[in-house]
Amino acid sequence: MAHGTHVDLHGPLPDLAVDELITLAGLGGLRGRGGAGFPFARKLRAVQTAVARRRCGPRVVVNAAEGEPGSAKDRMLLTRVPHLVLDGAELAARALGSPQVVIGIADRGTRRSEVDPVGESLREAVAERRSATAFRVVRMPHRFVSGQAGALVEGINGRTPLPPGSPRRTSESGVGGLPTLLSNAETYAQLALLAAGGADAYAAVGTPDQPGTVLLTVGGDTVVEAPAGTPLVHVLGVCGSPPAQAVLVGGYHGAWLAPPAVARARLSRAGLAEVGGTLGAGIVLPLAENVCPLGETARTLRYLARESAGQCGPCVRGLPALADAFLALIGGEGDPGAVEAASGVGEGKGACAHPDGAAVFARSALRAFASDVSAHAWGGGCGRPVRGALPLPDGPADRYARLSVDWSRCDGHGLCAELLPELVRLDANGFPEDPDLPVPASWEADADRAVRMCPALALRMSVPEA
Structure with missing residues (x-):
């Protein structure tokens, strides 16, 4: 969408002071859409406080690195409606007094002879805006952990884009060691919509505790927008998804939902938590009836082990052990207790959330596919093949x-x-x-x-x- 059409549709960018923007984000109940769901108003306030205490300038970062293989919403936003994302980021930059917005995108290995849709769209959009705010695009390696906030900051700062060994708040020290407001692309797009229409209009859809809409990537490549609280089965029906033996929600740090839970699930943080799921980064992956669910889960666990940042024991030792325990389960030589034990190794002690997220994914498979676990234990298998049904990138068998x-x-x-x-x-x-x-x-x-x-x-x- 060209900038002129965008302004005709949404109106000119308002000029809000930081306290006004914090109030607006609070009234709109805006939370981060990258997975953690942190209140955006609190992020803004934390950066404002750090800037005042340190008497320095802040930075604003858009996280569109999208390391999850099953997610396509950042690419959709930046190729179809980039000005919505840039509006939200510029609103925050103006309010905080940041001269620059940094946008982190995934480097998908496009050859020079090929068109890079995201990069081209951003270049055209920035040129159209003629804004006093500078926009800088930084490419991150297309890895699972590259989308983690700390990894993105490390990459922007010229270091290897891996999560830092010890957790740190970007609101205190981020890009160039300065207080940094960092949120994902959808969060800034939602902020722009909230500022354009006001809190009342924004809350016209959604639920009382989660106003507005959510973007969802269904099946790895279909991006849809739905009011928060929409039944999961309705979205699956709109997307033409056939009956599934289970649905993965929240991506590869999310959880499998069996059919009874799918029937009750509503697409909001609270609605999915009630059935044992998580909204996460808005990823919805239905699993067809004709594939082995344990084999597909094991294949993904091997991928998660390879995608380790390699900085701590829970990742380096724990994730391969978890993948091996799950493989043994499939072969009828292991048991669910071994998977539970492997998933608990180093729990809460990793340098980032990667090992804990993989453990949640593995444990949910034990619950959702309990009958298949028994079939593999006593009958040597479930009789269904592993077809590579879950989206995973092509890559080397091992990085190390x-x-x-x-x-x-x-x-x-x-x-x-x-x-x-x-x-x-x-x-x-x-x-x-x-x-x-x-x-x-x-x-x-x-x-x-x-x-x-x-x-x-x-x-x-x-x-x-x-």
Whole structure:
């Protein structure tokens, strides 16, 4: 939509002071649409307070990196209605006194000869606006964790775009170490609509505790807008979704809903929480009847393990262990208790929410597909194939070097566990529990040292080709 058409439809951008914008966001009940659902008014107030205390300028960031494979709403917004997103970001920038808005988008590996729809749309939209606010576009690697707020800030600051090892508030220290207002693309689009029509008009649809609409990506590629509180089955019907054995809501950090829960689910934070789901980033993935649900879940867990930031034990050790436990369950050699135990390793102790989100996803599969768990345990399988029904990106089988143990040489000295305590664990007899471990790039130097210092020369490290 061209800027002139956008202004005709929504009106000119209002000029609001920061206290007015905070009040408006509070009256409209606006919350973040990236997954956490944090109140936008509180984010604004936190940045305002930090700016006043530090006596420095703020920055505004639009998170459109969209690391979730099943999400397409950021791409839709930035290619179809980019001025709605830019309006919301510019409103915030003007109110806070930020001279610049930074927009983080996913780099999907487009070749130079190909058209980049998101990049082209943003370039045209920024040129049309002729705004005093500067807009800067930064590309992030298309990875699951690149859409995490801390990872995006790291990338904008010129560092590797991974979640920082210790949590920090972007409202205190974000882009360039300055107080930063960071929200996702849909949140800024909703802010623009709220400012254009006012809180009463904004609340004309939705629920009392969640006014307005939500954007949903259904089936990985269909983006629809629905009033908050709309029955899930209605949206599935509008999208032409056939009957499903279960529906994943909230993406790969979300939860599977069995048919009885799907029938009762309403698309709001409260409505999905009542049936054990989560709205998350607005991802809805129906699973067809003719595929193995446990196999599809295991395939996704392997992907989540590969997408680890590689910065802490819960990710490096916990996620591969969880994927292995689920694979054993499918083969009839494991049990649900082992999956539950693996999902609880390091719970709440990760450097980011990635391991906990994967655990929620795995546990929900045990509940939603309980009969299939029994079929695999007692009958060797459910008789249905794994078809790759859940959207996952193409990519290398493993991003990391591998540390392996030669059992014919290992004498159980235990030095490797002392040199790599986050990576190597010893069993009751003093030998490494796992003979083959992924080694994140940040630990390669320590792993190489362990290989060189092993008294029995029992360690090997292989590095994948670039």
